[in-house]
Amino acid sequence: MASPIVARSLDEIRFWSRIMKEHALFLSLGFTYEQRQLIAEAQQFIALFERIEEKLSRFSPNSELGQVQAFNNEVYQAAVAIWHYKRKVLGLELRCEIRSNNFPLLIDHVSREAAYFANRLKELNEGRLVPEANDIIQENVFFLKIMADHAKFIGHLLDPSERKLVEQAREFSHDFDQLVFQAVDLDSMRPQSETVPILDQFLDQNRVSVASLRDFKRTARELIEACRIKSNIHPLLADHTFREAERFLEIIDMFEATLSAPKMQRPFDS
Incomplete structure (x- = not known):
C-alpha cells in the first residue's frame, strides 16, 4: 500500500x-x-x-x-x-x-x-503529514504574505501607463495585507479544536480572496504571453505566481478536509 x-x-x-x-x-x-x-x-x-x-x-x-x-x-x-x-x-x-x-x-x-x-x-x-490546528493559522499567514508580495511585485513591474492593472494590483496588495493582519490577530487568540467554526470561516474568506487574485494572475499571464500589456514581467514569472496561488488554494482545501474529519481522526486533537 x-x-x-x-x-x-x-x-x-x-x-x-x-x-x-x-x-x-x-x-x-x-x-x-x-x-x-x-x-x-x-x-x-x-x-x-x-x-x-x-x-x-x-x-x-x-x-x-x-x-x-x-x-x-x-x-x-x-x-x-x-x-x-x-x-x-x-x-x-x-x-x-x-x-x-x-x-x-x-x-x-x-x-x-x-x-x-x-x-x-x-x-x-x-x-507530520498535516499541520496541527494552531499551525494552520501560521501557514495561512505565510501564504497570505506571499500573495501580498506578489501583488506588490506585479504593481511595480507593470509599465506605469498600465494604470488600470497597476491599480488592481495595488488593491490586491492592500486586501492581502489586511488578511495578514487579520490572521495574526486570530493567531494571538489561538483557537483550539472546539472553535473550529472560526477556522472554517477564516479559510473560506481566504479562499475567496486567493481565487480572485489567482484569476487576476491568470489574466495577466495570458496578456503577457500574448504581448498585449506593457511590463517588465517575464512570462515565466507570471506563470510562477499563478501556480503559487493555485497551490495555496489546494492547501486551503487540504486544511478544510482536515478540520471536517471526525474528531477521532484529527491528528491535532489530544
Whole structure:
C-alpha cells in the first residue's frame, strides 16, 4: 500500500523544486553584468534542482518510505543551501555592496519560500503529514504574505501607463495585507479544536480572496504571453505566481478536509 508520507513528499518536491529552480533564474536575470559570480552561483542552483527533478522522476507513490526519506534529506540540504545563497544576496543588497534589479523584498520573499520548503521536508520525515490546528493559522499567514508580495511585485513591474492593472494590483496588495493582519490577530487568540467554526470561516474568506487574485494572475499571464500589456514581467514569472496561488488554494482545501474529519481522526486533537 502506498504511504501518504511518500506521496506527499514527492508532491512537495515536485512543486517546490521547480519553484527553487525558477527563483535562481529570476535572480540571475536581475543581476548586472559585473555580478558574474552571483550569476554563476544562481546557475549552479538551476543545475542542482534540475538534477533533483531528474532523480524525482525515478520515484513513484509506491516507492519505499526509507528511500524517499533519504531523498527528502538530500533535497532538504539543497533547499537550505539556496536559502543561504538568497540571504547572502539580501545582505549584500541591504549593505549596498551590490545594486541589482532584484528588489530586497523579492529576495526576502524567495528566501522565505526556501525556508518553508526545507521545513516541510523536515516535518514529513518526522511523520507530520498535516499541520496541527494552531499551525494552520501560521501557514495561512505565510501564504497570505506571499500573495501580498506578489501583488506588490506585479504593481511595480507593470509599465506605469498600465494604470488600470497597476491599480488592481495595488488593491490586491492592500486586501492581502489586511488578511495578514487579520490572521495574526486570530493567531494571538489561538483557537483550539472546539472553535473550529472560526477556522472554517477564516479559510473560506481566504479562499475567496486567493481565487480572485489567482484569476487576476491568470489574466495577466495570458496578456503577457500574448504581448498585449506593457511590463517588465517575464512570462515565466507570471506563470510562477499563478501556480503559487493555485497551490495555496489546494492547501486551503487540504486544511478544510482536515478540520471536517471526525474528531477521532484529527491528528491535532489530544
